Amino acid sequence: MPSNKNGCLWKISHNFDGRDYVVGDVHGHLGQLKIQLENLNFDPSVDRLFFLGDIVDRGPDSLAMIDLIDHSTYISVLGNHEAMLIAGFEDSTCVQMHCSNGGDWFYKLPTSEQQVIVDKVRSWPWAIEIDVGDARVGLVHADVPDGNWDTVKTFLSQIDKAWSDGASLTEPNLEVAARSLLWRRSLASRLYLEVLGLGTKKRTLSEYKRDFLNRIDCLENVDSSLVDTFNISGIDSVYMGHTYVPIPTAIGDCYFLDSYRGEASEELGIRCINP
Numbered sequence: 001m002p003s004n005k006n007g008c009l010w011k012i013s014h015n016f017d018g019r020d021y022v023v024g025d026v027h028g029h030l031g032q033l034k035i036q037l038e039n040l041n042f043d044p045s046v047d048r049l050f051f052l053g054d055i056v057d058r059g060p061d062s063l064a065m066i067d068l069i070d071h072s073t074y075i076s077v078l079g080n081h082e083a084m085l086i087a088g089f090e091d092s093t094c095v096q097m098h099c100s101n102g103g104d105w106f107y108k109l110p111t112s113e114q115q116v117i118v119d120k121v122r123s124w125p126w127a128i129e130i131d132v133g134d135a136r137v138g139l140v141h142a143d144v145p146d147g148n149w150d151t152v153k154t155f156l157s158q159i160d161k162a163w164s165d166g167a168s169l170t171e172p173n174l175e176v177a178a179r180s181l182l183w184r185r186s187l188a189s190r191l192y193l194e195v196l197g198l199g200t201k202k203r204t205l206s207e208y209k210r211d212f213l214n215r216i217d218c219l220e221n222v223d224s225s226l227v228d229t230f231n232i233s234g235i236d237s238v239y240m241g242h243t244y245v246p247i248p249t250a251i252g253d254c255y256f257l258d259s260y261r262g263e264a265s266e267e268l269g270i271r272c273i274n275p
Contacts, residue, residue: 008159020273025055027055028065047073049075056103
């Protein structure tokens, strides 16, 4: 079946010639990405790299990351940081929120260049399905409402025309979809609270890393009924970013890959999905 790269949900055909990788939130760290791709012997002539959104902000190479996305070899879903970029360009009251989350680089650019970036990012899908031969893999930035991929598809069918027509993220259906797919953390919170038992206290990044890794063995002995809450209906597996995990983490049908915050000991979460 050929790829369908239209609308908010893209369906990508099987890669018969090379490997497909998925990477968590890069946040402008192109140098780190290049190091890891080189170590994987990534071949852009046949391999493909799918991003889980949030490729911009915080790191030094946000603009270069935007330029990298070509919808052929390098393909990204929309993340909440790209949504903040769009919102900040279209509504000045949203600029401060984006800047406070690492987006100040964007507002230093000429308005004409900002427009080009917004137009490009608006063309990205909100979710992707990839045929990997014997299964379908779903990509979405933050969450799968109700643990059901069909719910994701319903949200996207409801916003598809409005989004393609240039509607603002404050339009009611778009706002609900963004909150559910780009911002929400129900599955990741369940991982932290119910599987690892880490509680809700505020932590620094180093404390999150320490406490998470101290409890990682819990994943080997999770009650089957709890694992079932991470089994996603309507798709074989789902990869998500948005919520920090010190190492790429899998449970049930869910893979969490947002593992990089620029620390020397960290690596981007990258996984091959068609070995």
